[in-house]
Amino acid sequence: MAKEQGYSGDEARKIVGITYRQLDYWARTELIRPSLSDASGSGTRRRYSYRDLLKLKAVKALIDAGIRLALIRRVFEFLEEKLDEDVVQVNLVIQGSSVMVQRGEDEIIDLLHNGQGVLNILPMAGVKEDLDAKIVELFPGADIEETSTEIDGKAVGQ
Amino acid sequence: MAKEQGYSGDEARKIVGITYRQLDYWARTELIRPSLSDASGSGTRRRYSYRDLLKLKAVKALIDAGIRLALIRRVFEFLEEKLDEDVVQVNLVIQGSSVMVQRGEDEIIDLLHNGQGVLNILPMAGVKEDLDAKIVELFPGADIEETSTEIDGKAVGQ
DNA sequence: CTGTAGAATAACATTGATGTAGTTCTCTGA
DNA sequence: TCAGAGAACTACATCAATGTTATTCTACAG
Numbered sequence: 204m205a206k207e208q209g210y211s212g213d214e215a216r217k218i219v220g221i222t223y224r225q226l227d228y229w230a231r232t233e234l235i236r237p238s239l240s241d242a243s244g245s246g247t248r249r250r251y252s253y254r255d256l257l258k259l260k261a262v263k264a265l266i267d268a269g270i271r272l273a274l275i276r277r278v279f280e281f282l283e284e285k286l287d288e289d290v291v292q293v294n295l296v297i298q299g300s301s302v303m304v305q306r307g308e309d310e311i312i313d314l315l316h317n318g319q320g321v322l323n324i325l326p327m328a329g330v331k332e333d334l335d336a337k338i339v340e341l342f343p344g345a346d347i348e349e350t351s352t353e354i355d356g357k358a359v360g361q
Numbered sequence: 362m363a364k365e366q367g368y369s370g371d372e373a374r375k376i377v378g379i380t381y382r383q384l385d386y387w388a389r390t391e392l393i394r395p396s397l398s399d400a401s402g403s404g405t406r407r408r409y410s411y412r413d414l415l416k417l418k419a420v421k422a423l424i425d426a427g428i429r430l431a432l433i434r435r436v437f438e439f440l441e442e443k444l445d446e447d448v449v450q451v452n453l454v455i456q457g458s459s460v461m462v463q464r465g466e467d468e469i470i471d472l473l474h475n476g477q478g479v480l481n482i483l484p485m486a487g488v489k490e491d492l493d494a495k496i497v498e499l500f501p502g503a504d505i506e507e508t509s510t511e512i513d514g515k516a517v518g519q
Numbered sequence: 520c521t522g523t524a525g526a527a528t529a530a531c532a533t534t535g536a537t538g539t540a541g542t543t544c545t546c547t548g549a
Numbered sequence: 550t551c552a553g554a555g556a557a558c559t560a561c562a563t564c565a566a567t568g569t570t571a572t573t574c575t576a577c578a579g
Contacts (some may be wrong), residue, residue: 212556218495224537227557232536260492264483264540272536274427323481325422327415334418337376350563370526385527390566403527404574430566482557520560521579528573543558549551 209250220258238346367408368395
């Protein structure tokens with residue numbers, strides 16, 4: 204039998220590496236509730252399952268990666284069930300407001316192999332695209348100044 | 362001549378799609394200063410270059426993706442010069458505290474092609490690894506409960 | 520030269536996420 | 550049964566990021 208009745212709040216926070224305040228706050232604000240038994244007044248005990256620990260750890264990884272709780276909440280709302288399957292073969296791919304569970308070690312695995320933690324990828328092409336579009340929209344007359352991003356010409360402009 | 366003397370604060374914020382308060386705060390806290398001319402007392406004028414706009418837009422993209430300013434600051438400290446080259450072929454790859462500029466449309470481009478915005482990727486394998494290691498470290502006796510993550514057995518567990 | 524628009528500045532409020540300290544329960548061991 | 554430990558709860562403080570409003574300059578048009 205593995206860990207007779209799940210994990211206490213204090214055990215959970217030690218294992219996951221967060222403060223009790225965080226664990227408590229996350230439980231109260233519905234981010235991650237202890238699924239084995241929830242609190243019901245002072246003196247009662249929270250009991251976290253192994254699955255809960257996995258989620259807590261994922262939350263911490265995202266927080267350490269500089270991601271705000273607001274986004275993490277959206278991720279876990281969507282994710283609630285989808286974590287049942289073989290967890291170790293899964294990558295969470297978060298793109299704006301949509302979350303996907305990417306299965307298998309396909310395209311991006313060579314990047315991921317380096318280390319652990321979260322990868323944040325921002326394609327600058329899209330950034331520049333949006334920017335230029337907006338400039339043209341707001342200032343139809345002026346052409347876009349590209350001096351500092353020109354390929355030929357060695358990009359002067361300080 | 363493109364936009365005679367860069368962009369005013371108000372123009373910049375309209376183009377980038379942020380509030381003036383944000384532009385102001387970011388300038389004061391050294392995140393992104395107007396490189397053409399900085400403020401020096403009330404009544405003076407900030408002047409943003411096109412390059413500044415690119416950076417502002419990237420910051421906004423990261424913010425929209427749920428990333429905290431603290432991390433974004435680290436990214437742009439590292440990045441300050443490295444954005445000179447051909448911007449549209451570049452992806453910012455943020456991994457924990459390290460930032461890389463990934464050039465070329467290689468491995469991950471098929472994922473990125475879908476849409477714009479930031480990709481956050483969290484490999485669950487690493488999460489589970491860390492978790493299990495910590496459990497074993499703190500509770501050497503108890504074996505890890507894996508009921509909800511088993512591959513065979515169809516994963517019962519509520 | 521002068522008045523006014525525009526822009527930076529300043530002061531204050533707010534919200535989310537957390538730290539800290541103290542209080543109130545409940546559970547368990549003696 | 551009873552006391553003490555452990556855990557949830559409460560209240561208050563803090564910090565970053567931003568909203569709001571009012572104020573003070575500066576630059577420019579007339």
